[in-house]
Each structure stands twice: as C-alpha cells, then as structure tokens.
Amino acid sequence: MHWFLSSPLSVEQLTVKIAGLSASLQGKKLVHLSDFHYDGLRLSDEMLEEAIALSNQAQPDLILLTGDYVTTSPNPIHELALQLKKLQSNHGIYAILGNHDLHYKHSKAEITEAMTNIGIRVLWNEIAYPLGTELPIVGLVDYYSREFKPATIFNQLNPSTPRLVLTHNPDTAEYLQQWRVDLQLSGHTHGGQIVIPGIGAVLPYHKKIVRKIPMILRQLLPCLRREFFIIHHWEWSQGLHRIGNNQLYVNRGLGTYFPGRIFCPPEVTVITLERE
Template structure:
C-alpha cells in the first residue's frame, strides 16, 4: 500500500469516527440529558431559624418552559417526581411556558396535582410576562397555587413563623419592592422567591435569609474546561448552586426545561430539595 493511499484510509477512518462522535454527542444533548432529571439535596443554615422549622423541607421547581420542545409528558414526569419527594412546601420560581399562550392552561392544569402541607407557592418569570402574565397568574390560582405577586405571607408552626416573600419578574420592571416587603421584619428569618438571581446584588435584598431563583438553566450548555459560556454575561453571573454574601444566601436551580435550542449538555435539569437548618451565626 502506498503512503498516499494509507494516508487517505486513515483520514477517512478518523473522519468517520469524528462524525460518529458528533452524532452521539448531539443525540445525547437533544434526547437524553434534557430529560435526565437530577434531584439535588442541599442543607442551608438560616440564622435564628425557629426550632420548629429546623429541617423544614422545600422542593423547588423552576423554568418548566412548557412548549413544543418541552411536551406535556415531560411536565407530567417532573410533577410525578416532585410528588414523591415529601416536600413540606413546594415553590415554583417562574417561566412556566416560553412564548405561546396555548401552553399556559395545560401547564397549570398539570401543576394542580401538586400539594404540600404548607402550600404550593409561585412567582412569575420573564417568559411568563412575554407570554401573558395575567392569564398565567389566573391559571395558577385556579390550580390552587398561591401566586406571590409582590406580596408576602407567614408560614406558621405552632407559635413560630417563617416569612415568605415573592416578587414579580425584575427584568420586566414588574417588581414592587415596597409592596412585596410591606410588614416584613428584616431581623427575622425570611425566604424570597425571585425568578431572577440578579436581585442578589441589590440593596433591597439585604438582610433576606435565603433567596430561591432560577432563570439561568445552569447555562443550558456547559462545556468541558470552558464551563457555561452564558456565565460571561452579567445576567448569568450567578449561574447555578449556592451563593452567600453578608449572611444572605441564594440557591439558583438549573430548572427543568429548555428555551431556544432544544438541547442541554453539562447542565442536567434539576429539581431542588432544600432543607433549612437552624444556625446561630
């Protein structure tokens, strides 16, 4: 065999194996990882948390994005997984759909299967505003989901209370801080539901014990060595996981859905289980 002939055969083999690798990676990113839900467990210390809430278990769902690329069957799978997690409270941090009004009510209808001893609570995200915020809020309310639209409430256990606050989407200018925090005692433990993690940097959230957010999808694509390219954008500075500053902690869930390109790679969809722990520091 001549050198040129051998070279052509080797290059052809390398090309074939490369194409096979690309095809396998593409198939994984499109059909496997987007629906390979990871249930994460995180314990978060809360200063001066009442003993009655020590070990309190919240389950967070975010960024469902019911749409053509996230079908009804996958929303139902997520809900079935959540129902098996025995959350004492369920929180939904926005982006129920992506861009089409026709998906709002079917998504809410599926979510109506959720229940928890301390209720199911929700805030809206940027895509809910893009689609139809009023219809989304009404559909969730009909599904017996409590929408905290710049509002707060008290979760009670015996004589102890935990402050729960929800803000409407900051990026759409829908946040009303004064209304959301009306009556809140900044010296006592509080949890803030905010679709946008960017509020972590804002003066208004100082003193909040814990912020639960979504929005980022963990970048949706995270590459070896490089990480998630999206993290270089200011909007995605807090891309996933737990952050802490001056006593305020924030957990950013990767969420379960997709938007834009129908792939996930290196950023598995996430259902978050948060356990609160009493701390004195």
Template sequence: MQRIITSALFVVLLLGVDWYVFQAVRTVSQGASAATQRLITGGYWFITLVSLLGIAWMAVSRGTPPTALRTYLTSAILVLFVSKLVVVLFLLVDDASRLVRYVFAKFSNQPAVAGADGSSGISRSQFISRLGLLAAALPFTSLLWGMAKGATDYQVKRVVLRFPNLPASFEGFKLLQISDLHTGSFNANPEPLERAVALINKQNADLVFMTGDLVNNIATEVEPHIATLAKIESRHPIYSILGNHDYADYVDWSEQGGASAKAANLDRLKQNHAKIGWQLLLDESHTIERNGEKIAVLGVQNWGAQMRFPKYGNLAQAHAGSGDAAFKILLSHDPSHWEAQVLEYPDIDLTLSGHTHGMQFGVNLPGFKWSPVQYVYKQWAGLYSQGQQHLYVNTGLGFIGYPGRVGFLPEITVFELRRA
C-alpha cells in the same frame, strides 16, 4: 426585514465555514476511491443545501410561538454549525503555522520548513484535518444526546442550609424549588412533565416554590399541562412568581390586538397559576406558621439588572409586607437582582432564583463548572453566599431555544433548613 438581513448574513457565514471545513473533509478522504469521494462530496453539500433552505424558510415564515419543526430545524443547523467551528479552529492553527513559516522563509532567505509532511505516513494537513473532525465529533454527539435524552433527564439536587436565626420549629423544614418550566417547549406532550411531577412528589417537601417562566411567551402554552402540574403536592401552599418570558415581551402584538391583547394574555396566565393551585406572589409576602413561630415568603415580579430586561418587581413593597418575621425567603426570578438590590435587605436570608438555565450547555463536574452564561451572569448556577445571606440559582426544569441540555440537566432542588 431585519430578520431577513440577519438570516442572509448567517448564510454568508455558513457558506464560508462550510467551504473551509470541506477542505478538511476532502483532505481526509483523499485515499478513498473516486466513487466514495463523489458520495462524500455530494452528501456534504446536500446537508449544506438543506440547512440553507431551512434558514430561508424560517426567514420568510412567521409564527408565534415557534413550531416544533422550527425549533428542531434551528437546533440541527446550530449543532452542525458549532461542530464545524471546532474544525475551523484546528484548520486556522495549521494555516497560521504555514503562514508563519512562509513569512520566515521570505525574510530569512531560507527555504520554508516542510514540517511534519514526509514520504511515509500521513501528511500534516491530513493529521490536522483528522484531528479537527475528531474533535468536532464531541460537541456534535453531546448536543444530539442533549436533545434526545438530556432535555428531560431530571436531576434532584439536595442542599443543606444552616441559619442562626431559623426558628426552632422549622428545624429540618424541607423546601423544594422548580424554575423555568417553559411549558410551551413541551407542546402538548404530557409525559415529560408527568415524570417530573412524580419525582417532585417523591421528595415529600414541606413547601414548594416555582420561580418563574412558566411559559415561553403565551398563556395558553401551559393549559395542556394544568392537570399535570396541579398534582404537585406540598404540606403548605405552593408559591410561584413570574419570570421575564411570562410577560410576553418577546411577542409582536401589533397584529394581535396591541397592548390590550398583551395585558389579557398576562391576566390569563395569572388565572392559569390559580387553576394549577399555585399562589402567585406579585410583590407581596405570606407567612408560614409552626407552633407560633413564623417564616416569611416574599415574591417579586421579574427584576433584572443585566441586559435590557424590564424591571417589573417592587422589592420594597414585598419586603414591607414581611413584617418582623424571624426568617425570610425571597423568590426572585433573575439572579442579578441579588447583588443589585436584595443584599441591601440584610434580613432576607435566602433568595431563590432561576433564569439562566446554565445556558443548557456546559461542563458540570464536582468542583468545576463552566458555561458561556457565566460571562454574563456572576451568579448563574448553584449556591452563592455573602455574609449570612444566601442565593441559590436553579438551572431550570424546562428548556427553550435549543431543545436539549448538556452538562446542566433539568433540576429539582430540595433544601433542608437547619439551625446553625
């Protein structure tokens, strides 16, 4: 019922936005022939009708995990909606200007200033409408590109990190991090992940980590990709942890066997990590040894300080197992864990997280990065430091919800460890 109410409210909002934006479309098309105007009007409202029918279908249908059709239909509707909101912003500015001039004229007993409208050229309304529609083309084309290309445009990022306490035997040691694979979003198509694995192996890493969210919700989502992921190469064991999506907390299990079915799903997911060949760290620590010198790799279950994510992880337990290793790396899916707990352990030198995806949308330029997710997470993409401790937030290899990426492309991170 709540889903139907939410969908109904969205429909009302969508219709209001559509009507407002149509005023701009009608203004811009004023100079066209009557037949062309009818075609534009019919096409505009036909697309709106298809969107409404899509929303209605998703509101009454059920399905977990979401089908590819549901995912792409939802995304198409949101792409259109976001683009129309850009037009609305321009129209609101124009209407606010008109309102101010009208109020000024009323109180000053002066005639309202006509503004930029004149006997030649285009009117103010036409100019604002054209400008708004042109501006809307930017997010529209960007989001479509993100779906067609950006979602699997894998990028390798290289980071050199220096530590005064790094054992000499680990000078030049190469770590590789992947995160947030969300294999359910790839359905059964192996090609994208095959390309990603080939690129991972090309980096010739000493140690590989996967920092959570192997699936969207259900353990079986990864099973078509086990053979592909098992090809990832590392000189040492590949370590993995669980992310918030791996616990299937977002699935309604009431009609699927309840708590026992949910627990069985998690057990199956853990077994799938083993089938891939990954060592899943559940609040525990392992050591890597070179020439008698050791570094420790700690891995905790998901622990998030933000929103309402359950706190499954036990950092104290994982840390206790790391002993007196000279250098310690922590795998923790949610970066909000770093300031909430991790910094209380000064011997944890490097924390590797994921989770945010960079919201799969934003501006990512040298020296400047922006995404809406930064208003929720203080550490959300890239490298952060406090004293001698460092956190790196990987923006993820896969995608969920919006089946694309703009600005923050799928990431494979390679770290080279150096002595300070």
C-alpha cells in the same frame, strides 16, 4: 424537547442553614421547580410527569415555583396547570412569574388565573405565611418589570425575622443585599445549558463566539440571532451562593432551549431547612 437535546432529570438535595430559624421549622422540606417553558417544544410531558412524581416522592412541606411556565403565548398554561394540579405539599404551592410569563399584556392575568384555579398562590410583590409568621415568603415581580420595588415589601418585615425570597432573575441578589435574605430562590439561567467542566457555562462567551459565525449561519439558528446576556452574574448561574450576608440558590430549570444541555441537567431541588 427531543430526548437527545436535554439530559436525564437530576434531583439536587441540599441543607440550608438559616440564622434564628424557629425550632418548629427545623427540618422543614421545600421543593423548588423553575423554568418549565411548557410550549410543546422545550419540555416533554414525560419529563414533566417525572418531575412531579419526584417532587411528590420528597413529601415536601412547601413547593416553590420561580417562573417561566410558558415561553411566549400564555395558552399552554392551561394544559400545564392540569399537570401541576398533581403536585402535593403539606402547606401548599407558592409561585412567582418570570419574564416569559409577561410576554403579552394579557399573559400575567391568564397565567395567574390558571394557577390560582388549581390552588397555586401566585405572589406579585406580596408576602405570604404558609409556614407561619416566623418564616415569611416574599414573592417579587420580575427584575426588569416597572413594578420591581422591593423596598416597599421588605420594609413591612421586622429585620430580625428570617425570610425566603422568590425572584426569577438571580441578578437581583446584588440589589437585595441591602435587606436580609436568608434564602433567595431563582431560576432564569437554565444553568447555562452548556457547561464545560472546570470552566463553567459557555453562554458568558456568547457575544465573542457569535460575532465570528457568518450571518447566513446565524439566521438558521434562533439561539444565535441575538447577542445579549440574559444575566450579568454568570458566576451565579446555578447552585448555592453566598452574596454578602445573604444566600442564593439558582435552579437549572426543567425546560431546554436549542441546542440543548451538556453537563447541565434539568433539575428538581429538594431543600431541607436547618437552624444555624
């Protein structure tokens, strides 16, 4: 991704309050990274190196990755893994896959193996306990996968136990309201990429705008060839949100699609946990 199509990397720091958080977990620090789209086009090596350096500088207790490591072919995951191997965390690195990581039938296996080989635990409808049994990490499959069946996972947990949930698509927050989700971490939206201050992301108006553009021009720009919404709840496209009793944080991602980012910088998120 050429520098003028993206923006300088932003570090977002926030404190999230969790009801019933164990005193031993007070002040624990998480780093959240998402949507790399590492394919030689959408994320520069320089920005990736900077993101890794900023993550390590935060000295996180846990690093959480929420999908879309590649765009189509899974082949770039091997080079990306060599870079992700430099990430440092006190209690490891946990990840889920995004929709782009499932593009081909063999993508899931190849990406999972490459990340497992460097010590990153990929969760596929699984629960992990890197910070102990008092704060499980739930990793769900992509929202549109046939295997998206969160009930089988959440029913394994005591309703009184706080938990973090990794799920690529923020639209899942609406469905997950029937369970306790102290903090859901998602990506997928890239924050909208083009944001008008005071109005929000331009993409929700994508269909209306695209239909007014002559087809001959649409064919020249891949981002205009298809008319669809990548999520329904654009009001959740970035930042921290309260969804019923649950909390959702949406990372703007690192990778950038054409035509680039405006008022929507790529981000590294540093989250400090606090007892409510």
